[in-house]
Amino acid sequence: MEVWITEIVKGIGRFFFNPLFYWFFFIVFLASIARIKKERKMFGSKIYDVFDEIRFTWGSALLFGFILSIIAFGLGVTFSYSMVGVLALLTILLSITRSFMRLSPAYTFGLAYLLLLLAPYYEDYLPFNISMELTNLQWVIFTTAMGIFLLYEAYFISRMHNDASYPERMQGSRGKVIGQHRIKKASLIPIVTLLPLGDLTSFMDWWPIIPLGNDEFGLICFPIVIGFEHYVRGMIPYKALQGYAQSLLILGFVVVGVAITGYYLPILTLISVVIALVGRETLSFRFRMNDRQKNPYFTPQAEGMMVLGVIPGTPAQEIGLLAGEKIMKVNARPVNSEQEFYEALQANRTYCKLDVLDERGEIRFVQRAMYQGEHHELGVLFCDQYAFYGEKVKSE
Numbered sequence: 001m002e003v004w005i006t007e008i009v010k011g012i013g014r015f016f017f018n019p020l021f022y023w024f025f026f027i028v029f030l031a032s033i034a035r036i037k038k039e040r041k042m043f044g045s046k047i048y049d050v051f052d053e054i055r056f057t058w059g060s061a062l063l064f065g066f067i068l069s070i071i072a073f074g075l076g077v078t079f080s081y082s083m084v085g086v087l088a089l090l091t092i093l094l095s096i097t098r099s100f101m102r103l104s105p106a107y108t109f110g111l112a113y114l115l116l117l118l119a120p121y122y123e124d125y126l127p128f129n130i131s132m133e134l135t136n137l138q139w140v141i142f143t144t145a146m147g148i149f150l151l152y153e154a155y156f157i158s159r160m161h162n163d164a165s166y167p168e169r170m171q172g173s174r175g176k177v178i179g180q181h182r183i184k185k186a187s188l189i190p191i192v193t194l195l196p197l198g199d200l201t202s203f204m205d206w207w208p209i210i211p212l213g214n215d216e217f218g219l220i221c222f223p224i225v226i227g228f229e230h231y232v233r234g235m236i237p238y239k240a241l242q243g244y245a246q247s248l249l250i251l252g253f254v255v256v257g258v259a260i261t262g263y264y265l266p267i268l269t270l271i272s273v274v275i276a277l278v279g280r281e282t283l284s285f286r287f288r289m290n291d292r293q294k295n296p297y298f299t300p301q302a303e304g305m306m307v308l309g310v311i312p313g314t315p316a317q318e319i320g321l322l323a324g325e326k327i328m329k330v331n332a333r334p335v336n337s338e339q340e341f342y343e344a345l346q347a348n349r350t351y352c353k354l355d356v357l358d359e360r361g362e363i364r365f366v367q368r369a370m371y372q373g374e375h376h377e378l379g380v381l382f383c384d385q386y387a388f389y390g391e392k393v394k395s396e
Contacts, residue, residue: 008219015190015221020088023095024188024225028053031098031184035166042169043381047311053100056164057156057187064152065224069192077141078194080134082119084222086112091225100186100227104153106255106280108225109146110273113139117270139269140262146276147256149189153226154252156187158245162322165237167309167381172296179298179308179383181237181323186227195220230287234294236324236359244287251279297324298383304328304357305335305382314379319366321356321380328363329355338382345378352378 015021032050039047090112094102102108116134165181172178194217232240255276262269298308304326310316321327327335330344331353345352353367 010218012221015223018088018222020091020225021188021223023092024186024223025051027095027098028186031100031186034098035184038168039166047309047381048166049312053184053186054188056159056161057185060152060156060159061187061189065189065191068148069190069221072191072193076194078138078217079142079220080138081195082116082134083112083138083142084195084220086115087224088222090115095225095227100184100229101284103186103225103227104280105146105149105224105226106251106276109142109149110277113142113146113269113273136266136269137263139266140259143259143262143269143272144256147252147254147259147272149224149226150252150255150276150280151249152189153228154245154249156185156226157228157241157248160185160238160241162236162238162324163310163312163317165232165323167298167323168231169308169381169383177300177383178233178296179306180231180233180296181298181309182229182231183237183241184227184229186225189224189226190221191224192219192221194218230284232291233296233298234291235297240287240291244283247283248280251276251283254279300383301326301336303334303336305338305341305380307380308383309381311379311381315352315368315370316379319354319368321354321366322358324359326357327354327380328357341380341382 028051031053035048035053036046036050039045087108091103091108094107094111160183164185165183168180168182169177170180230244234240255272258268258272258275262272298306300306307321307323307325307327309323310321327341329335330341331348331351333340333344333347335341335344349370351367351369353365356364356366358364
């Protein structure tokens with residue numbers, strides 16, 4: 001029992017000594033600071049807090065990590081130091097630009113697989129050794145894990161709410177002010193599994209499923225980082241993500257199926273990596289192209305005011321205003337510009353009533369008392385031609 005307690009403590013220690021754990025928070029912090037600077041430039045004030053990029057992620061990440069760790073530990077699944085090290089290194093390199101676009105498991109696991117597979121051809125030129133003798137079963141487990149994390153990524157994306165994206169206001173190619181939403185989230189999943197070389201020994205003949213030398217193992221808890229980043233102009237963000245998540249879910253199941261079959265035909269583990277890389281890149285490309293083919297959704301309207309975003313913690317959020325809805329009247333006065341909106345709002349400083357056209361084309365009425373010290377602009381962000389702080393649209 002003392003040996004197990006010692007290994008558990010060592011495993012936890014390896015988690016907090018893993019540079020990827022600290023890099024995750026560092027790079028999210030830098031991404032948040034860059035976003036806040038952009039928000040101040042476009043809207044004149046900060047909209048979302050620092051570390052908002054990991055909001056809504058902890059519950060599902062911890063639950064998924066716990067379930068996967070129980071399964072992996074129960075089966076006695078092992079990862080080599082080379083696998084863990086190369087995976088962490090690639091995650092850092094792929095996020096060094098503060099972009100989360102390449103933090104899909106298809107890229108981190110897929111490229112790690114290729115680097116380890118090709119290690120014999122370049123390891124002599126490195127000052128350290130990253131390779132070791134890996135069995136086919138270990139390759140199968142590694143690529144199957146890639147597919148499983150793709151399934152989590154699909155679930156992660158499908159859970160994005162209406163307020164989980166970041167509004168941006170800018171000048172379009174024709175000189176008009178348009179809006180878009182940048183969807184940028186990251187998640188850290190702690191995984192507990194076995195490593196070769198430690199003080200633990202097999203307590204059953206089949207555990208672990210991969211025999212390693214003298215059958216001595218150690219525990220490790222290491223972080224898996226998953227992230228994604230896209231922008232949406234042509235429709236409401238969370239709706240655009242639904243089809244994307246479904247396609248990614250199918251890709252994940254295909255990768256898992258091909259990777260498991262690699263136990264019988266080893267070349268299929270490599271094929272599963274190719275499917276993951278090509279499939280994930282194809283989905284991202286199609287998502288961008290489909291969005292660009294649509295007319296901008298968030299634009300100044302001939303009638304009413306299109307809601308581009310809602311500032312958290314303001315009266316607008318409390319009364320349930322959502323991005324994509326149109327405010328037709330304020331206190332019974334039609335509004336077609338920000339100036340008219342604020343004039344109608346100030347006409348009654350203690351109470352406001354809004355006529356809102358929702359995304360289904362139906363009018364709903366929201367009303368609320370206004371209190372001293374609350375956000376004087378209600379907390380609504382618009383695409384208004386005369387309230388512009390942004391730049392011309394740039395491709396992702």
